Amino acid sequence: MKKMEIIAVKSGKGGCDKTTATINLAAADAVLFNKKVLIIDTDGRGHTTSMFCDDIKYQVGDVLLGRAAAEEAIVHTKWENIDCIGCGEEINEDMKELEKNIFMDPMHRFGKVLQEISKRGIYDRCYIDCNQDPDLMAVNILLIADRILIPARSDDYSLEGIHKMLEWIQQVSSSRESKLQYQVMITDKERNVESDDSVNKMKQLLGDRLCESIIRHQAKAVQHSYKPEIRTPFVLAKKRAGVADDYICLVKELYQYE
Numbered sequence: 294m295k296k297m298e299i300i301a302v303k304s305g306k307g308g309c310d311k312t313t314a315t316i317n318l319a320a321a322d323a324v325l326f327n328k329k330v331l332i333i334d335t336d337g338r339g340h341t342t343s344m345f346c347d348d349i350k351y352q353v354g355d356v357l358l359g360r361a362a363a364e365e366a367i368v369h370t371k372w373e374n375i376d377c378i379g380c381g382e383e384i385n386e387d388m389k390e391l392e393k394n395i396f397m398d399p400m401h402r403f404g405k406v407l408q409e410i411s412k413r414g415i416y417d418r419c420y421i422d423c424n425q426d427p428d429l430m431a432v433n434i435l436l437i438a439d440r441i442l443i444p445a446r447s448d449d450y451s452l453e454g455i456h457k458m459l460e461w462i463q464q465v466s467s468s469r470e471s472k473l474q475y476q477v478m479i480t481d482k483e484r485n486v487e488s489d490d491s492v493n494k495m496k497q498l499l500g501d502r503l504c505e506s507i508i509r510h511q512a513k514a515v516q517h518s519y520k521p522e523i524r525t526p527f528v529l530a531k532k533r534a535g536v537a538d539d540y541i542c543l544v545k546e547l548y549q550y551e
């Protein structure tokens with residue numbers, strides 16, 4: 294039976310392209326490289342959800358609190374290989390409720406749900422779009438993920454976000470059975486002295502945990518995030534922009550595809 298690899302896209306900083314990366318890495322992996330993918334949105338603003346789902350009856354919080362089975366919350370999208378569990382603003386209240394419900398084992402709740410999904414042997418990978426906070430959701434995810442992808446822009450604020458993530462990873466490591474892998478991906482390499490300086494600091498800190506593939510900054514990425522009528526990840530657009538090619542290179546690097 295295939296094991297579902299769990300990849301969380303998380304950073305200690307907001308607005309560093311986590312959602313864009315989740316959507317496009319998952320979509321490329323599923324459609325261009327034929328992997329069966331489950332995407333889970335955990336951000337109450339639901340940007341990833343609105344890319345993939347029309348209506349959602351149940352969201353991830355309903356599954357965590359046992360109001361719905363995972364199968365009831367999974368939406369089969371118009372792409373054969375992509376399923377999605379959505380998220381809505383109720384998630385904040387749901388997490389507060391989970392925190393209080395000690396008999397539900399709040400820190401391992403997400404892990405239990407994912408183990409049940411994995412047992413069904415349907416999915417090759419599960420991609421989780423995360424927020425930037427060190428909250429209960431983050432603990433759940435850091436305890437169960439196989440690897441964390443940390444998107445970062447090429448500036449020193451992002452370096453701070455990376456430091457935070459490394460600290461959190463370190464803190465959960467003793468509570469995990471297996472080692473948590475992580476990689477950092479740069480999502481906006483600008484060509485100037487300051488950004489080169491930041492990238493060099495990242496290289497020193499991370500060594501080969503810094504991905505070689507770098508995502509360029511391009512207007513196409515922004516259009517796909519604010520125009521609701523474009524509900525296709527840009528890696529799957531008919532006419533591929535440079536930023537889409539970069540994401541495809543990154544997927545090849547991450548999973549060593551030919």
Ligand SMILES: Nc1ncnc2c1ncn2[C@@H]1O[C@H](COP(=O)(O)OP(=O)(O)OP(=O)(O)O)[C@@H](O)[C@H]1O
Pocket residue numbers: 306307308309310311312313314336423424425480508509510511512514515516517518519536
């Ligand atoms: N390669 C890119 N080129 C240009 N703009 C980009 C690129 N990637 C993402 N963006 C834009 O940057 C903004 C932030 O991206 P995104 O929402 O993916 O970040 P995030 O880390 O998920 O943010 P948050 O912390 O709010 O969840 C969006 O407007 C998005 O369209």
Ligand SMILES: [Mg+2]
Pocket residue numbers: 311312313336340423
């Ligand atoms: Mg986001």
